[in-house]
Amino acid sequence: MTNTNFKACFVGLGYIGLPTATIAAREGIQVLGVDINSKVVDTINRGEIHIIEPGLGDLVKQVVEKGQLKAATQPEVSDVYLVVVPTPFKGDHEPDISFVESATRAVLPLLKKDDLYIIESTSPVGTTEKMAELIFEERPELKGQLHIAYCPERVLPGNVIHELVHNDRVIGGIDDISTQKAMEFYRTFVKGELHATNARTAEMCKLTENSSRDVQIAFANELSLICDKADINVWELIQLANKHPRVNILQPGAGVGGHCIAVDPWFIVSDFPAESNLIGQARKINNYKAFWVSEKIHNTMLEFQLKHGREPRVALMGIAFKPDIDDLRESPAKYITQKVMQGTNNNSIMVVEPNVKEHNVFKLTDYKEAYETADIVAFLVAHKEFKALEYREDAKILDFCGVFRK
Ligand SMILES: NC(=O)c1ccc[n+]([C@@H]2O[C@H](COP(=O)([O-])OP(=O)(O)OC[C@H]3O[C@@H](n4cnc5c(N)ncnc54)[C@H](O)[C@@H]3O)[C@@H](O)[C@H]2O)c1
Structure with missing residues (x-):
């Protein structure tokens, strides 16, 4: 051929x-x-x-x-x-x-x-x-x-x-x-380059690549939970730790999504349950991170209501599974949005996704309008449009994906 x-x-x-x-x-x-x-x-x-x-x-x-x-x-x-x-x-x-x-x-x-x-x-x-x-x-x-x-x-x-x-x-x-x-x-x-091997190794290679990413992101996400409790800025911490010549920690986010990294490690865990403790635990940590983010937003909303005597306007920034794409599959941001909307007045929540024109479940709001009018802004995906926004001192900003990190 x-x-x-x-x-x-x-x-x-x-x-x-x-x-x-x-x-x-x-x-x-x-x-x-x-x-x-x-x-x-x-x-x-x-x-x-x-x-x-x-x-x-x-x-x-x-x-x-x-x-x-x-x-x-x-x-x-x-x-x-x-x-x-x-x-x-x-x-x-x-x-x-x-x-x-x-x-x-x-x-x-x-x-x-x-x-x-x-x-x-x-x-x-x-x-x-x-x-x-x-x-x-x-x-x-x-x-x-x-x-x-x-x-x-x-x-x-x-x-x-x-x-x-x-x-x-x-x-x-x-x-x-x-x-x-x-x-x-x-x-x-x-x-x-084309690398020759056998079918089983090639299959495992793909699963390994994505499991490796998942485990490394889980480490960053676990650090973000620890830092939140310890009152340490996780972005600064990782930047400093990465000054070590042999350390390269990835960035935390709102979880892990998409059709690959959030799915493929399960293919290993499902077939090799006894041997895949670390891989399985990483999946759980990354899923937990999304739940934790939704809880954090909920609690911030309750605090606002107690303080101001009214419901806050909330902007949920991004529903895609990662920056600058329209793909919503296995998206932690979409899961968080669903969780936050459960049991709240949906009119007070603005869902934003600049890469998607319309969505069959969520009514989408223009990202600038949502950002400028919200009392609480939760950044769930670090889209380039969001990174260009000016930091608002007069709103409560929950930056789960480092949009404003230096
Ligand atoms: N999207 C990625 O970034 C990515 C990266 C690496 C690997 N993969 C893998 O590649 C594969 C395909 O992923 P994708 O993202 O292109 O999926 P996709 O959902 O975007 O597309 C799959 C297409 O296959 C069609 N389809 C389903 N069953 C069919 C059938 N029996 N006959 C003909 N068409 C059929 C669907 O209608 C759909 O259009 C998956 O195994 C995925 O894990 C995806």
Whole structure:
């Protein structure tokens, strides 16, 4: 696969699938993007996009107009199939690989000799082998004739177009030839280094990366709780501690959210409960931080009411899961907003999210209006718009994410 004269079918056109399909199409690969959501398919076929990602809109328009990228609700015969569907958790934090399984079942009848099947969805260890079993159970004649691999995605939303091309990739096949074929495929559009391994290690690598971040953020969040009690400014403390040449503490926040860091560690905890004490505890600390923030806001509201004899106007600044994006999945800020609104007069609470036009549950208020008119301002996400605001001495500012840290 040294040239791009082949057809690739991307199943799942979300935050990861669509940009990857688009980059592959830009390199000259004939790409079919498949999604079960017909609205997504129609939007893409019009040359438009349904997610916010800088630079993606123009690229999609170009490749759709050129005929390199087409979207559909059903897969078609191709040479390479990529599974990029969600892998959430269900019940008591157990990984739900049912989307991966149904995407695999959808392409199963189309597979032929020498095809390459790759899972990109973040998956529990052993998923690629499981899907290989499923494929060969249904299509035993393809045993030894298909190439099957796992390649996790580690891009940063907001910088996806650059990182998709320039980040290193870890690629693990179910056998050496699968690894080799998958490396050749990624080489057609990735400029970063490609690292070969086996499927299980590649799966665990993705889970490890996110668990590592989660544990480190949990340390910062735990420090923020201690500092609150000890009357120490946690931002100053971390800045000073980081002057040590071998210390690098991350920043605390309102919790940890998103589809990756708040989810993936559970995939390890669920499969290896006895061995994953630290990883599991970090998840609990980061979840607790969001609860603690909501309690802190509640208590500040009660104090205000006692002092002034009226309900405070409260601005909850941000509901996205991290700065400068519109993604609300597993967002601690959204959870905090829901908690704060429970049992209070909703008219006195202004919910702000400059990256989202409207929300089906929360009535959104312009961020400047909310900031300027609130008695209590709780910063839940450090969006760039918020960082540009002037500090208000006449309001109670609860800065949970270091918007005003020096
Ligand atoms: N978003 C990120 O920053 C990120 C980063 C690294 C890894 N990942 C992983 O990548 C995978 C995809 O994440 P995402 O953020 O792109 O998800 P997403 O929810 O944005 O998109 C997934 C898309 O798949 C579609 N879909 C679901 N089931 C389908 C099926 N059976 N057939 C066809 N389409 C189907 C959905 O309609 C949706 O459009 C997940 O496993 C996630 O953990 C995400």
